[in-house]
Amino acid sequence: MRQDHAVVIAGGGPTGLMLAAELALAGVGAIVVERRPNQDLAGMRAGGLHIRTIEVLDQRGIANRFLARGQTHPVGHFHGPTLDLSDFPTRHRYFLALSQNHIEGLLADWAGELGVTILRGRSVMDFTQDEDGVDIALSDGGPVRAGYLVGCDGGRSLIRKRAGIEFPGWDATKSWLIAEAQWAEEPAWGFRADATGTHGLGKMEDAGRVRIVLTERNFQSGGQPTLDDVRKALIAIYGTDYGIHSPTWISRFTDMARQAAAYRDRRVLLAGDAAHVHPPMGGQGLNIGVQDAVNLGWKLAQVVKGMAPATLLDTYHRERHPVAARVLLTTMATVALQRQDDRSKALGQLISEFMAMEAPRKHIAAHMSGLAVHYDLGEGHPLLGRRMPDLDLVTADGPRRLYTYLHQARPVLLTLEPGDGVDLASRDGSRVGPGDGPWNGWLQRINATYDGPWELPVLGQVPAPARVLIRPDGYVAWTGSRDDPGPDAARVPWVGPSRP
Secondary structure, eight states, rough: OOEEEEEEEESSSSHHHHHHHHHHHHHOEEEEEEEESSSOOSSSSSSSOHHOOOHHHHHEEEEEEHTTTEEEEEEESSSSSSEETTTSSSSOSSSSOOOOOHHHHHHHHHHHHHTTTEEEEEEEOOOOOEEEEEEEEESSSOOEEEEEEEEOOTTTTTHHHHHTTTEEOOOOOOOOEEEEEOOOOOOEEEEEOOOSOOOEEESSSTTTEEEEEEEEOOOOOOOOOHHHHHHHHHHHHHSOOOOEEEEEEEEEEEEEEEOOSSSTTEEEOOOOOGGOOOOTTTTTTTHHHHEEEEHHHHHHHHHTTTSSOOGHHHHHHHHHHHHHHHHHHHHHHHHHTTTOSSSHHHHHHHHHHTSHHHHHHHHHHHHHHHHBBBBBOSSTTTTTTTTTOOOEEEEEEEEGGGGGGGGTTOOOEEEETTTOOOOOGTTTTTSSSSOGGGTTOOOEEEEOOOOOOOOEEEEOOOOOOOEEETTTBEEEEEEEOTTSSOOTTTTOOOTTTTOO
């Protein structure tokens, strides 16, 4: 049956753009359908990138674009003392403060360079699917036939609803007002806590503008808040509204936390906020959405190209659902610790004491930064299922960072030779090039030496493996000895083609 596109992505935010770029790197044509006429956003939305997301962008060779626009901070925050990130085993020991506007713009530029088509000012209105594809109705009336449809269309996802995927979780109990506006009287900058909760007024880069976050005394759900609502809340908390005027953005968020029961229904998949919503404490939503896209992209590409069975897509849910579940747990705990009753304060005091200790700090910071992600790929070496460190390798072509081999989203089979003057250029498969056999030219085979320590977040130092198979998303799929013949499709079906 005719297909107009291999993949249609509903939603052109960070998750949708990252997924489109990942598919383009794999040679799969996808279009993005985005209701906004351009990439502009009202308000700051997400405020930055965590360590693992920066690493993912580094794997694709574009991290410097983001680092050049943002500001690095060597700390994170959960509750109590700041989370020092400076001793983490990564090149990027910091949180990058960068507004979602800039993040989306940079991702859109990159996707454009890769040839991604974005249909702006249009939305997916409905769809039906059969065993061969998905028929999609767009808002401009144009029917589209696609092999797969991916909903990256936010927390109110039409794709999720039309697919009939349940969205269980916890209803909202608290709400916050958030706004950006000009001020006539200089506000009391910083955070303030009272019986209602925590409030904050922050100076923006634009002179004379303030970013406002206020805990509402009475829980509100739904409806568009107004400037008058913000003024009244400011007066109740600060005794003045500081003469705020000319708002560019006013919104409300709650502590609702929900997660899709399934990330896939046959030929329809969910990613980002369409699959999980939670309060924005810790700034993790955009980050896990981008990482959803990187997990899904190479798998979907291999299925579309006929190099892997459709069951490979089931590993997307198995691997990413637990990651979002952990984020929901963390954000719900953060909201609970912000309560101002005496019992919550007592709990918060104890948590602050724990967070001042090294082991709890490293544990929480690794989870919030994305460095603790561990996919269950079976028993074996501690690296198995974890992100591969960005090693400084010595190859036949000279020094190379390992992540440079992931720029084209292709897997890497790395063989580490003894550092005793071995002539790497004389070794079979020592140079980057097409693999053979069942890998169909997809695999890069690299011989190299590395003399530094192998260290993982939380786990610490681990024994050095002799051979490592690294997936396109940067996670280790297999380890072996130097004499091991290597992985094949039958032993590692989620990495290579299912047949020669």
